[in-house]
Amino acid sequence: xxxxxxxxxxxxxxxxxPPIARSAIAESKELVAYGLYLDLLGxxxxxxxxxxxxxxxxxxxxRLALQLAAKxxxxxxxxxxxxxxxxxxxxxxxxxxxxxxxxxxxxxIEVIPGISAMQAxxxxxxxxxGHDFCAIxxxxxxxxxxxxxTRLKAAGQGDFVISFYNPVSIKRDWQLGRAKEILLExxxxxxxxxxxxxxxRKDEKITVTTLAELDTTQVDMLxxxxxxxSESRHIQVGEGDSIRDWVYTPRGYSKKLVSKExxxxxxxxxxxxxxxx
Amino acid sequence: xxxxxxxxxxxxxxxxxPPIARSAIAESKELVAYGLYLDLLGxxxxxxxxxxxxxxxxxxxxRLALQLAAKxxxxxxxxxxxxxxxxxxxxxxxxxxxxxxxxxxxxxIEVIPGISAMQAxxxxxxxxxGHDFCAIxxxxxxxxxxxxxTRLKAAGQGDFVISFYNPVSIKRDWQLGRAKEILLExxxxxxxxxxxxxxxRKDEKITVTTLAELDTTQVDMLxxxxxxxSESRHIQVGEGDSIRDWVYTPRGYSKKLVSKExxxxxxxxxxxxxxxx
Numbered sequence: 001x002x003x004x005x006x007x008x009x010x011x012x013x014x015x016x017x018p019p020i021a022r023s024a025i026a027e028s029k030e031l032v033a034y035g036l037y038l039d040l041l042g043x044x045x046x047x048x049x050x051x052x053x054x055x056x057x058x059x060x061x062x063r064l065a066l067q068l069a070a071k072x073x074x075x076x077x078x079x080x081x082x083x084x085x086x087x088x089x090x091x092x093x094x095x096x097x098x099x100x101x102x103x104x105x106x107x108x109i110e111v112i113p114g115i116s117a118m119q120a121x122x123x124x125x126x127x128x129x130g131h132d133f134c135a136i137x138x139x140x141x142x143x144x145x146x147x148x149x150t151r152l153k154a155a156g157q158g159d160f161v162i163s164f165y166n167p168v169s170i171k172r173d174w175q176l177g178r179a180k181e182i183l184l185e186x187x188x189x190x191x192x193x194x195x196x197x198x199x200x201r202k203d204e205k206i207t208v209t210t211l212a213e214l215d216t217t218q219v220d221m222l223x224x225x226x227x228x229x230s231e232s233r234h235i236q237v238g239e240g241d242s243i244r245d246w247v248y249t250p251r252g253y254s255k256k257l258v259s260k261e262x263x264x265x266x267x268x269x270x271x272x273x274x275x276x277x
Numbered sequence: 278x279x280x281x282x283x284x285x286x287x288x289x290x291x292x293x294x295p296p297i298a299r300s301a302i303a304e305s306k307e308l309v310a311y312g313l314y315l316d317l318l319g320x321x322x323x324x325x326x327x328x329x330x331x332x333x334x335x336x337x338x339x340r341l342a343l344q345l346a347a348k349x350x351x352x353x354x355x356x357x358x359x360x361x362x363x364x365x366x367x368x369x370x371x372x373x374x375x376x377x378x379x380x381x382x383x384x385x386i387e388v389i390p391g392i393s394a395m396q397a398x399x400x401x402x403x404x405x406x407g408h409d410f411c412a413i414x415x416x417x418x419x420x421x422x423x424x425x426x427t428r429l430k431a432a433g434q435g436d437f438v439i440s441f442y443n444p445v446s447i448k449r450d451w452q453l454g455r456a457k458e459i460l461l462e463x464x465x466x467x468x469x470x471x472x473x474x475x476x477x478r479k480d481e482k483i484t485v486t487t488l489a490e491l492d493t494t495q496v497d498m499l500x501x502x503x504x505x506x507s508e509s510r511h512i513q514v515g516e517g518d519s520i521r522d523w524v525y526t527p528r529g530y531s532k533k534l535v536s537k538e539x540x541x542x543x544x545x546x547x548x549x550x551x552x553x554x
Contacts, residue, residue, distance in 0.1 A: 105516070111403065113396040126366070132412060
């Protein structure tokens with residue numbers, strides 16, 4: 001049976017690439033990806049056949065990966081981040097359903113998840129995803145803006161922590177500003193906002209600002225923007241040069257820490273652990 | 278400077294543990310966790326001091342980790358999944374702000390993200406997180422049920438793919454049923470629902486059902502429940518014994534695949550790649 005790996009390589013360097021992804025790459029002979037993502041894999045891809053395709057050719061990449069796998073060569077379709085989150089994996093299945101070619105149904109497909117941009121941003125700044133959250137793409141090229149606006153209002157009403165993927169592009173410069181307006185109707189002006197760029201890479205930059213002060217002109221396509229919920233906290237710890245900014249979202253809407261001695265939240269604490277098991 | 282690593286070890290086996298987490302564990306002398314998570318780490322934790330604390334003692338674990346680190350020993354606070362998502366990381370920062378002890382502000386804290394349950398579930402069943410999604414905890418012990426219900430309605434109105442963490446427990450048996458009722462007001466009865474248990478482990482079990490047919494009595498605390506959006510697709514590929522179930526959520530609300538030859542979605546495709554860079 002022919003094999004297609006669909007692999008997310010995480011935010012950047014190889015230190016985020018788990019053994020399961022590393023072995024899948026090692027097993028593959030044909031690699032399909034945007035070239036930059038392959039470059040990041042360094043010596044892991046030596047001796048393999050690269051099928052670089054430029055940005056914009058996502059459907060072609062997914063189709064090529066299926067075609068190569070159908071020919072019997074173990075193939076890997078690769079993107080950074082989590083390939084299942086706003087990325088290539090869904091195109092593989094959409095092609096499989098809507099434009100299947102001969103032999104595609106014999107391909108053994110295995111998706112391998114990776115650390116997504118929102119997780120990289122969250123880990124670098126503390127724990128803003130500690131409670132209910134959502135992820136929204138602000139690109140209105142495949143989704144009508146009205147649908148996105150409905151979703152933004154819903155995210156505001158639901159008080160979700162929000163991660164914006166594709167916040168702006170050269171052609172789309174007003175959507176993030178409109179999102180900010182909508183959210184200001186639902187949560188405080190002082191709500192912490194995290195702006196992360198080149199996360200986990202050498203030129204990583206993370207800034208914490210507020211919803212009211214969010215300057216949308218400082219955001220580009222490579223930026224992850226995360227908006228806290230109404231309870232998210234921005235704190236500063238330490239003194240002088242060693243001061244650190246942290247943002248976290250409490251586990252619930254109860255303000256009080258609960259200790260073992262007066263523990264009314266035992267079950268909830270248990271669930272927090274087990275849900276992640 | 279003393280060091281505290283806050284580490285998510287992913288869904289299960291060591292094949293999901295990236296080098297950055299592995300090195301952090303190797304560097305640490307004191308390990309604080311629920312015992313099962315340490316057991317899963319096998320030989321990686323040989324010779325280290327284990328501080329097992331039972332489920333329910335989450336705050337005590339976070340406090341102990343800070344105290345051990347403050348004494349100067351490199352310490353790791355560990356949970357499975359992503360420790361930043363519905364898990365321990367946020368407690369560290371909450372304690373740091375609200376109940377700080379002497380020397381805690383000199384601790385160098387580093388959070389290392391992991392693959393969360395929703396990502397493990399998504400990767401095993403295809404690409405249900407291909408478009409806007411949210412994650413909601415159904416535990417009403419720290420969050421009033423009214424707040425959760427508002428959030429469920431918002432998630433319904435916004436047509437988000439939804440992952441439920443803490444869907445039920447022994448004491449909470451009706452919340453998932455109520456969530457199902459609310460969502461049925463907003464999306465089709467045939468909406469795909471994914472039920473995943475022991476994801477990536479030997480006894481992994483994944484079932485695909487529909488929103489109308491979701492049997493909440495089959496869900497327990499260790500289960501991840503994911504509800505598709507109104508466009509999510511459940512497909513079956515292959516024949517006979519080799520038939521596979523896949524669920525995916527298309528990238529947008531445009532039904533048509535767009536090829537290079539007739540590409541009106543070039544920019545969007547570009548953004549999908551770059552946002553994950």
